[in-house]
Amino acid sequence: MNYRFRLLIIILLAVISAGCWDSKDIDKRSFVMGVAFDLEKTGQDLVMTLELPVLKSFETGTDGGSSNTKKTKAVISTTGTSIAKMAAGFEARLWRELSFGHTKVIIIGEELAREGIGEIIDFFDRNPKVERRLKLVIAQGEARDIFKTAAVREPIASTYLYQMLEVVTPTTRVITHNFQDSLRYLEHNGDTILPRVRGTDEELIVAGSALIKDYKFNAWLGENETRAVAFIFNTVLGGVITANVDNINYSYAIRKTTTKIRPQLGDNNQLVFTIDINAKGDITEVFSEVPVNITEDLIKKIQAKLNQIIADDMHHTLKKFQELKTDPIGLSILTKRRYPKFWNQNKAHWKEVIVPEIKFEVKTNFIIRHAGILS
Amino acid sequence: MKLSKRIEQNIETIKHELQNSSDLVLREFDLNFNQIPKIHCALFYLEAMVSNSQVTNAILQPLMHEIRDFDERVSTTFIKFIQESALTIGEVGEETELDKVLLSIMTGNVILLIDGARTALTIDVKGWKHRGVESPQTEAVIRGPRDSFSEPLTINLTLIRRRLRDPDLVFERITLGKRGHNDIVLAYIKNLAHPDLIAEVRKRLQKIEVDVILDSGYVEQIIEDDWWSPFNTLQDSERPDEVVAGLVEGRVAILVDNSPFALLVPATLNSQMMSPEDYYVRWPAANFIRIIRFIASFVAFVTPSLYISLVSFHPEMIPTQLALSIAATRDGIPFPSYVEALMMELSLELLREAGIRLPGAIGQTIGIVGGLIIGDAAVRAGIVSPIMVIVVAMTAIAGFIIPTYTLSFGLRISRFFLMIISSLLGLYGLTLGLLLMLGHLATLTSFGVSYLSPWAPLNIHDLRDSIIRSPWHRLKHRPQYTSALDPTRQATHTSKKRKAKKKQS
Numbered sequence: 001m002n003y004r005f006r007l008l009i010i011i012l013l014a015v016i017s018a019g020c021w022d023s024k025d026i027d028k029r030s031f032v033m034g035v036a037f038d039l040e041k042t043g044q045d046l047v048m049t050l051e052l053p054v055l056k057s058f059e060t061g062t063d064g065g066s067s068n069t070k071k072t073k074a075v076i077s078t079t080g081t082s083i084a085k086m087a088a089g090f091e092a093r094l095w096r097e098l099s100f101g102h103t104k105v106i107i108i109g110e111e112l113a114r115e116g117i118g119e120i121i122d123f124f125d126r127n128p129k130v131e132r133r134l135k136l137v138i139a140q141g142e143a144r145d146i147f148k149t150a151a152v153r154e155p156i157a158s159t160y161l162y163q164m165l166e167v168v169t170p171t172t173r174v175i176t177h178n179f180q181d182s183l184r185y186l187e188h189n190g191d192t193i194l195p196r197v198r199g200t201d202e203e204l205i206v207a208g209s210a211l212i213k214d215y216k217f218n219a220w221l222g223e224n225e226t227r228a229v230a231f232i233f234n235t236v237l238g239g240v241i242t243a244n245v246d247n248i249n250y251s252y253a254i255r256k257t258t259t260k261i262r263p264q265l266g267d268n269n270q271l272v273f274t275i276d277i278n279a280k281g282d283i284t285e286v287f288s289e290v291p292v293n294i295t296e297d298l299i300k301k302i303q304a305k306l307n308q309i310i311a312d313d314m315h316h317t318l319k320k321f322q323e324l325k326t327d328p329i330g331l332s333i334l335t336k337r338r339y340p341k342f343w344n345q346n347k348a349h350w351k352e353v354i355v356p357e358i359k360f361e362v363k364t365n366f367i368i369r370h371a372g373i374l375s
Numbered sequence: 376m377k378l379s380k381r382i383e384q385n386i387e388t389i390k391h392e393l394q395n396s397s398d399l400v401l402r403e404f405d406l407n408f409n410q411i412p413k414i415h416c417a418l419f420y421l422e423a424m425v426s427n428s429q430v431t432n433a434i435l436q437p438l439m440h441e442i443r444d445f446d447e448r449v450s451t452t453f454i455k456f457i458q459e460s461a462l463t464i465g466e467v468g469e470e471t472e473l474d475k476v477l478l479s480i481m482t483g484n485v486i487l488l489i490d491g492a493r494t495a496l497t498i499d500v501k502g503w504k505h506r507g508v509e510s511p512q513t514e515a516v517i518r519g520p521r522d523s524f525s526e527p528l529t530i531n532l533t534l535i536r537r538r539l540r541d542p543d544l545v546f547e548r549i550t551l552g553k554r555g556h557n558d559i560v561l562a563y564i565k566n567l568a569h570p571d572l573i574a575e576v577r578k579r580l581q582k583i584e585v586d587v588i589l590d591s592g593y594v595e596q597i598i599e600d601d602w603w604s605p606f607n608t609l610q611d612s613e614r615p616d617e618v619v620a621g622l623v624e625g626r627v628a629i630l631v632d633n634s635p636f637a638l639l640v641p642a643t644l645n646s647q648m649m650s651p652e653d654y655y656v657r658w659p660a661a662n663f664i665r666i667i668r669f670i671a672s673f674v675a676f677v678t679p680s681l682y683i684s685l686v687s688f689h690p691e692m693i694p695t696q697l698a699l700s701i702a703a704t705r706d707g708i709p710f711p712s713y714v715e716a717l718m719m720e721l722s723l724e725l726l727r728e729a730g731i732r733l734p735g736a737i738g739q740t741i742g743i744v745g746g747l748i749i750g751d752a753a754v755r756a757g758i759v760s761p762i763m764v765i766v767v768a769m770t771a772i773a774g775f776i777i778p779t780y781t782l783s784f785g786l787r788i789s790r791f792f793l794m795i796i797s798s799l800l801g802l803y804g805l806t807l808g809l810l811l812m813l814g815h816l817a818t819l820t821s822f823g824v825s826y827l828s829p830w831a832p833l834n835i836h837d838l839r840d841s842i843i844r845s846p847w848h849r850l851k852h853r854p855q856y857t858s859a860l861d862p863t864r865q866a867t868h869t870s871k872k873r874k875a876k877k878k879q880s
């Protein structure tokens with residue numbers, strides 16, 4: 001037999017005998033759109049809830065029309081102590097392989113988050129097929145209740161929630177970090193900020209955020225605090241700030257912002273962080289009974305007011321973090337990068353000793369590009 | 376064996392040698408000249424291979440009626456006199472060997488035997504029925520000449536000569552085929568094509584020993600570098616303009632009698648991805664089409680295997696909405712995706728082949744019946760998913776963009792290889808398969824030229840006529856892969872002028 005032919009047979013045998021092990025057709029998989037975790041009433045076991053799309057409702061064409069009346073999703077729950085075991089249980093019930101490749105959100109209930117979220121994150125971090133763009137969210141109340149929400153246009157709560165967090169409409173009310181970003185902060189020092197979600201029957205409310213300290217839920221942050229954090233994370237892509245000048249409200253729509261944070265190690269090891277916020281935007285509304293003539297002077301006044309609002313927010317939020325002895329905004333990452341020696345000396349007591357002593361210098365520069373035209 | 380002096384004996388021998396074939400015509404007549412006694416003559420020819428009017432008007436008429444005087448001052452011998460003064464035909468030769476005479480009859484010449492002469496005259500009055508010059512079937516263009524090669528070699532040579540009046544153009548004739556005695560012409564431009572290349576082609580051609588050469592495909596398969604490969608290393612073309620363009624690049628063409636396809640060597644993957652039209656339209660349009668063509672050939676190559684690997688191994692790589700809708704449409708289909716894909720791709724090949732074989736009018740119908748009706752019915756019957764129909768349609772449409780039929784064959788076959796390896800190993804398999812294909816292509820050579828040139832080995836100069844075609848004024852030099860002796864093809868004075876202007880300013 002020819003050498004080439006023999007080689008071909010060997011390669012073919014190797015391919016045939018080694019191949020196919022993870023071949024599973026798309027219709028033999030169950031796509032999990034969202035996972036929710038809660039603490040069971042007894043406080044011992046986990047409750048894992050999945051939101052699954054009903055495939056028939058996604059079929060287009062042939063039947064047509066009647067899709068509104070069809071059931072579009074299935075929500076199933078199980079209890080257990082390990083996520084892998086619960087997932088296996090689901091697979092047995094569904095006779096389909098669970099696929100987390102299209103999972104959009106992981107929602108953790110408030111009660112469970114207080115106990116710790118590390119165990120839950122591990123399962124998803126370890127699975128290479130999990131999409132890193134998914135959102136890790138903390139639910140106010142029970143996480144599984146979020147899946148009960150069925151909005152008219154977005155019957156699947158997970159995609160609805162994901163779209164809201166993916167900055168479809170620019171807003172400063174949410175943290176848009178994805179799973180990968182959250183993991184980066186968490187794995188550095190166990191602190192981060194995750195979006196907060198609340199559900200009603202017909203809509204989801206995403207506003208504010210949850211402060212995680214040492215993998216545990218610590219406190220809620222309000223909308224203004226969340227906005228400050230969004231500025232620090234440099235994820236602000238839009239949104240409206242209202243500035244009150246001479247008893248008239250001016251709405252300022254943010255178009256573009258950039259935030260630069262720089263640590264500076266002064267004498268006697270005093271760490272100073274300079275937070276430099278540059279924002280460009282337009283005045284989109286003047287809430288006044290009589291038309292206001294926008295003069296250059298007035299613009300300067302509005303800009304000063306905006307600078308003050310954000311700077312105040314910023315100081316307030318940072319102070320809160322310092323009082324809670326937490327570092328969810330990655331100050332340690334920046335310090336480690338800039339002053340590795342200093343970081344190595346102080347990383348053991350970073351949150352307890354160093355963070356409360358940090359000084360912050362906030363520079364805000366809000367620019368009004370134009371104020372619209374009144375005919 | 377030599378011819379005899381006695382005409383009766385010669386007639387008998389020829390008749391005997393040609394098995395007294397029914398299409399052999401023998402016309403005996405006498406020459407009645409004034410000065411000399413009657414001379415017996417005979418004409419031999421094959422019935423439908425000569426032009427009957429020429430035989431009558433240019434041979435029989437002058438010999439039997441018009442010429443009465445043999446003047447010894449004009450020609451030394453009688454046979455020379457006939458040849459030089461009597462026959463009003465362009466090409467007349469003398470032949471003394473019996474074998475040559477027989478071959479001459481077979482090629483369509485008229486043989487004139489004269490009593491008492493050991494020499495026969497071969498008179499070229501070939502005139503058989505043949506297909507005329509028509510528009511190309513496989514390499515049609517919109518802008519550009521519409522003539523294509525036909526079967527007779529003479530016509531094909533004319534088509535080349537009409538475009539290239541270069542006195543250096545050489546048509547080297549080689550007769551091959553133990554029984555067929557077919558004419559093959561090696562065409563090249565002397566002082567341009569590299570002598571080593573010419574010598575190599577000539578050497579390989581002379582080694583051919585077959586009964587008959589029915590098409591240039593015979594020659595191609597016998598002299599190609601690698602018979603294992605699914606890819607062809609000789610380029611075939613039915614367009615005379617493409618062949619001439621090849622000749623002036625320093626390539627060598629092989630034309631085979633009775634074949635409307637000429638061969639061009641050396642051939643690379645790049646040279647086969649080009650259509651003559653790329654050079655006739657302006658460069659922005661040409662580039663646009665070329666980029667699309669390269670993308671399309673890749674699409675035709677990998678789409679089915681990509682579908683298999685994404686659907687059965689990596690559905691997380693498909694956008695969510697699409698993944699859900701694919702899953703929904705696949706729900707309830709009894710076959711795994713690779714069976715579905717192989718089945719559909721095979722039926723596509725089936726339709727293509729059926730379309731070629733069926734008579735013209737029905738060929739159109741089979742496309743509609745096969746493509747639309749069976750496709751739709753298969754989806755409704757739940758045998759295949761609608762997305763699979765899209766994949767197959769895309770493969771088919773993209774496949775037809777490849778300008779050379781022969782090259783697209785190679786890609787069509789390798790596509791199935793990729794599909795099989797993807798159905799076993801997923802995207803990893805697809806990557807392996809593509810690497811394997813790339814490795815194979817890189818090892819191929821065509822008459823010493825790498826098949827992947829100018830990409831591997833990289834030739835930056837030739838890159839300006841590959842995926843991108845530079846404007847004509849940037850194509851001042853011939854491509855380098857042919858090692859043409861004269862590298863310049865355009866005068867360089869325009870660029871010199873520009874440089875001078877730059878210097879002044």
